[in-house]
Amino acid sequence: MAKVSVANNVTRSNRKWIIGYSIAAFVLFITYQFLIPWDGLPSGIYQVVNRWMPPSAVNESLVYVIMALGLNIVVGYAGLLDLGYVAFWAIGGYCAGWFMSEFFYFLNIHFFGSVPAEAPGIHINFWMVLVIGGFVCALFGILIGAPTLRLKSDYLALVTLGFGEIIPQVFFNGENFFGFNISNGTRGIVRVDPIPVGVKDLGPFDFGWKLLIFLFLAAVMVFISLRLRRGRLGRAWLAIREDELAASMMGVPLMRTKLASYAVGAFAGGLGGVAFATHVDGVYAERFNFTISIFLLAMVVLGGMGNVWGVILGAFVLSWVNGTGLSAFSRVYNDSFGTKVDFASYTFLLFGLVLILMMLFKREGLLPESRLKLMLHEEDLDEKDASGSKRKVGK
Amino acid sequence: MAKVADAKTFKGTPGQIRQQRIERAGALSLSIIAAVWMIANLVKAPEQFAQVAISGLRNGLIYALIALGYTLVYGIIELINFAHGDLFMLSAVFSSFFITYWMGADKSNGYGWFAFGLCLVVVMIFGAVINVLIERYAYRRLRHAPRLAPLITAVGMSFLLNFIGLKWNGSTPRQWPTVIPSGDIYIGEIRISMITIWLFLIGLPLLLGLNYLVTRTKQGKAMRATAQDRDASTLMGINVNKTIAFTFALGGAMAGAAGLLYQQSIGTTNYNLGFQLGLIAFTSAVLGGIGNLWGAVLGGLLIGLIQGLNDGLPIAFGQQWSQSVVFTILIIILVFKPAGLLGKTVTEKV
Numbered sequence: 001m002a003k004v005s006v007a008n009n010v011t012r013s014n015r016k017w018i019i020g021y022s023i024a025a026f027v028l029f030i031t032y033q034f035l036i037p038w039d040g041l042p043s044g045i046y047q048v049v050n051r052w053m054p055p056s057a058v059n060e061s062l063v064y065v066i067m068a069l070g071l072n073i074v075v076g077y078a079g080l081l082d083l084g085y086v087a088f089w090a091i092g093g094y095c096a097g098w099f100m101s102e103f104f105y106f107l108n109i110h111f112f113g114s115v116p117a118e119a120p121g122i123h124i125n126f127w128m129v130l131v132i133g134g135f136v137c138a139l140f141g142i143l144i145g146a147p148t149l150r151l152k153s154d155y156l157a158l159v160t161l162g163f164g165e166i167i168p169q170v171f172f173n174g175e176n177f178f179g180f181n182i183s184n185g186t187r188g189i190v191r192v193d194p195i196p197v198g199v200k201d202l203g204p205f206d207f208g209w210k211l212l213i214f215l216f217l218a219a220v221m222v223f224i225s226l227r228l229r230r231g232r233l234g235r236a237w238l239a240i241r242e243d244e245l246a247a248s249m250m251g252v253p254l255m256r257t258k259l260a261s262y263a264v265g266a267f268a269g270g271l272g273g274v275a276f277a278t279h280v281d282g283v284y285a286e287r288f289n290f291t292i293s294i295f296l297l298a299m300v301v302l303g304g305m306g307n308v309w310g311v312i313l314g315a316f317v318l319s320w321v322n323g324t325g326l327s328a329f330s331r332v333y334n335d336s337f338g339t340k341v342d343f344a345s346y347t348f349l350l351f352g353l354v355l356i357l358m359m360l361f362k363r364e365g366l367l368p369e370s371r372l373k374l375m376l377h378e379e380d381l382d383e384k385d386a387s388g389s390k391r392k393v394g395k
Numbered sequence: 396m397a398k399v400a401d402a403k404t405f406k407g408t409p410g411q412i413r414q415q416r417i418e419r420a421g422a423l424s425l426s427i428i429a430a431v432w433m434i435a436n437l438v439k440a441p442e443q444f445a446q447v448a449i450s451g452l453r454n455g456l457i458y459a460l461i462a463l464g465y466t467l468v469y470g471i472i473e474l475i476n477f478a479h480g481d482l483f484m485l486s487a488v489f490s491s492f493f494i495t496y497w498m499g500a501d502k503s504n505g506y507g508w509f510a511f512g513l514c515l516v517v518v519m520i521f522g523a524v525i526n527v528l529i530e531r532y533a534y535r536r537l538r539h540a541p542r543l544a545p546l547i548t549a550v551g552m553s554f555l556l557n558f559i560g561l562k563w564n565g566s567t568p569r570q571w572p573t574v575i576p577s578g579d580i581y582i583g584e585i586r587i588s589m590i591t592i593w594l595f596l597i598g599l600p601l602l603l604g605l606n607y608l609v610t611r612t613k614q615g616k617a618m619r620a621t622a623q624d625r626d627a628s629t630l631m632g633i634n635v636n637k638t639i640a641f642t643f644a645l646g647g648a649m650a651g652a653a654g655l656l657y658q659q660s661i662g663t664t665n666y667n668l669g670f671q672l673g674l675i676a677f678t679s680a681v682l683g684g685i686g687n688l689w690g691a692v693l694g695g696l697l698i699g700l701i702q703g704l705n706d707g708l709p710i711a712f713g714q715q716w717s718q719s720v721v722f723t724i725l726i727i728i729l730v731f732k733p734a735g736l737l738g739k740t741v742t743e744k745v
Contacts (some may be wrong), residue, residue: 151733152733160728165719166722169719348561376544
């Protein structure tokens, strides 16, 4: 039985998702760009949407989708626990802060930027900054990974956690980093250049159009994830995830493969960082904390490690609950019952329970990946063997 | 003949020899840097040096007590118990409520000491019970699962405890009266607070008691056997589940004591102190060699010392880089000597 499903998984070739994804993206875009602001819409619907699913929340969820997909490559595909993913988000964010704002006011560098030529600072085109941010993060991923990836899995988790603490602290104290101001410290870098899309420049409040851009970036990540997974590298990742020793015996170069997963994951973190900087129109050091790393991990775990669609679902659900759902719910609840329960403070409980209950009862996530499901429940089979119960082997 | 000679001179594969060389060179250069840094500071401000060293060691004792919990648990089931730091935080909150509200002691007098003593016992039981419950209901079911599963559960558990702390303590730091006498004594120019002395007088017997329990008693022997080979110890008639639960209880008790000592020496509790201190304590455990009791103590004292020196000395990065310094140490140790200072290198069994 096991063999059949694994074979199915590897050989199944499809690009049908692009059609479905495009339709979903189109519907979302039309809804938020044209339908919601439309005057003919009953105001009741407008209010409900604005309370429960405002456009900014959709965009934020999409940024989380991009990053969760990146983390999924590290955690879900290669099976390396990364507890410091926020570091890449921070680096990506500051790439946007450095190259797309007036932060370096003493310079005047323009490269297809979206601001007038006399504005001070470095202004590089958004799409190029995306690539730059991605590659800078990938470079950092390799720098972090190279000395540490030979460690055992739980030590690795700890080292990533360490980096996830150090890098945000560098930016937090960055106002005087050996005499240089690299981040404006706690004040943050405010105002990032708008996104040029040819006909117009998208500022912080063009939610509808930016939704389209974030949907596109998420699609790029989905494409990368699916393509890589079915290729040689992806199969090597899965092999490492399932049994590192066996994989290395079969000739999978452990270090190189793990580094690749780190680099690709970090690349996505960079994309997400740049996207988030344009979403909130700034880069703020205190946002990059350990909770975010766990938040992203919870998304991957909830949705289903290794399954792209599961991760997207998990990212959407959790970021919506955290950003909008809890506060909207608490407003409705308190209005109707006259209480003053602050549900927003229950996020810790929520994430904790998601992680614990998923691991205890549904380790493979909401939308499981069939192959991982088999692996995660291996011990149940072993236990049955040990207790002597009869189990049919194969089919 | 030649073979025998080979066997005698064999010091490892080329890779291992290279690894040893890297380790040795790294250790040497790092200790030289540390020594130069300390001497420079000692020459510049000797009194200040002694002062911050002592307060650093005081924090180090608390780190050591927490680190013991990490090291015990890692030693026996190879799990980084991320929730341990938050257990420490809960214990600190518990002891503040116990002493101040439930016992009503807010001054350093006979009754204060009575409340303190009672609290020490109760908070140790509190920590032990919570840790055992966590083990029983979360980690035990995942004992045979892939490594990732219990690790993620531990992170989730840490969030859960964090939430309890948030609801119990409130979202802002809280000030508490302390019952330990707060005078100072002077040795020459160096001021040592009474709190430091009391902390060591209370903490050291705990460490010694734990060491006795693990190395001399039958239960300790069972723990060590389980850590070495779980299946074999089952065959030898050791109740593995009970032994692991006992280990968690010991770790929890130590975290409980650390919580009380921290709360009494600093006088503030905050719901998120568990995460930071837990990580620092884990770094101490790794520095000393995880799984090794005295390693955890040594590591805790060293990390406390380094942190104290970094925060308080004229030639140093200063307090705002405290975390980065500790984590850099963690990364350096993990990269160059994952076995830690007192740990033994174990080759992976296949």
